[in-house]
Amino acid sequence: MTTRRELTTIVLAGGKSSRMGQDKALISIQGMPLLQRVCSIAQSCADVIYVVTPWPERYQDLLLPSCQFIREIPLSGEPLAHGPLVGFAQGLAEVQTQWVLLLACDLPRLRVEVLQDWVTRLDRVGDDKVAALAHHPKGWEPLCGFYRRRCLPQLLEFINQGGRSFQQWLQQYPVEVLPLPELEMLFNCNTPEDLALS
Numbered sequence: 001m002t003t004r005r006e007l008t009t010i011v012l013a014g015g016k017s018s019r020m021g022q023d024k025a026l027i028s029i030q031g032m033p034l035l036q037r038v039c040s041i042a043q044s045c046a047d048v049i050y051v052v053t054p055w056p057e058r059y060q061d062l063l064l065p066s067c068q069f070i071r072e073i074p075l076s077g078e079p080l081a082h083g084p085l086v087g088f089a090q091g092l093a094e095v096q097t098q099w100v101l102l103l104a105c106d107l108p109r110l111r112v113e114v115l116q117d118w119v120t121r122l123d124r125v126g127d128d129k130v131a132a133l134a135h136h137p138k139g140w141e142p143l144c145g146f147y148r149r150r151c152l153p154q155l156l157e158f159i160n161q162g163g164r165s166f167q168q169w170l171q172q173y174p175v176e177v178l179p180l181p182e183l184e185m186l187f188n189c190n191t192p193e194d195l196a197l198s
């Protein structure tokens with residue numbers, strides 16, 4: 001069975017938070033900044049956690065034991081906020097395990113038991129699959145699921161051709177569907193209105 005030692009988690013914390021109007025990673029929900037909350041949940045699944053961000057200094061005072069920062073660098077000729085797909089690729093380049101759990105930093109309702117159940121299913125995922133993700137009415141949920149490390153070359157090729165969309169990239173490959181007991185856990189805190197519901 002895939003153990004926590006054989007899984008790496010990547011948490012993305014480099015978005016513009018333009019809808020929120022302030023850095024979502026630092027917003028406290030029930031007394032804990034969102035990034036810290038997501039990282040603490042990640043710790044229940046994996047030994048190694050990377051926080052991929054262009055600005056690690058901003059988060060250095062958060063309590064993130066056993067998390068390591070990966071400083072994102074801009075692609076040549078492009079501004080920094082190049083989006084989550086490029087951030088993921090830069091993190092994935094450092095990963096040593098076969099599987100990686102990718103998490104956005106704006107998921108206040110993640111459920112540890114569901115993530116742990118998903119981990120137990122990884123061994124049975126067919127070899128042809130590049131990822132194992134939950135599916136919801138709008139498509140795959142790319143920022144709360146698992147990817148094989150070996151998809152890095154295909155990902156880089158897609159990015160080099162100008163691709164920036166997870167959904168478009170995933171359309172090209174077989175993906176395993178993970179059971180989602182409640183859509184609620186993928187609730188994304190993007191706006192001040194979302195925050196009021198959190």
Ligand SMILES: Nc1nc2c(ncn2[C@@H]2O[C@H](COP(=O)(O)OP(=O)(O)OP(=O)(O)O)[C@@H](O)[C@H]2O)c(=O)[nH]1
Nearest residue numbers: 012013014015016017018019082083084087104105
């Ligand atoms: N490392 C990294 N993470 C990113 C980047 N863009 C988005 N993310 C992360 O991806 C996740 C989902 O981001 P979104 O909710 O789509 O949006 P956002 O860009 O933070 O905010 P908006 O400007 O309101 O769209 C969050 O965890 C972001 O921090 C990026 O360029 N680099």
Ligand SMILES: [Mg+2]
Nearest residue numbers: 106188189190
């Ligand atoms: Mg979001």
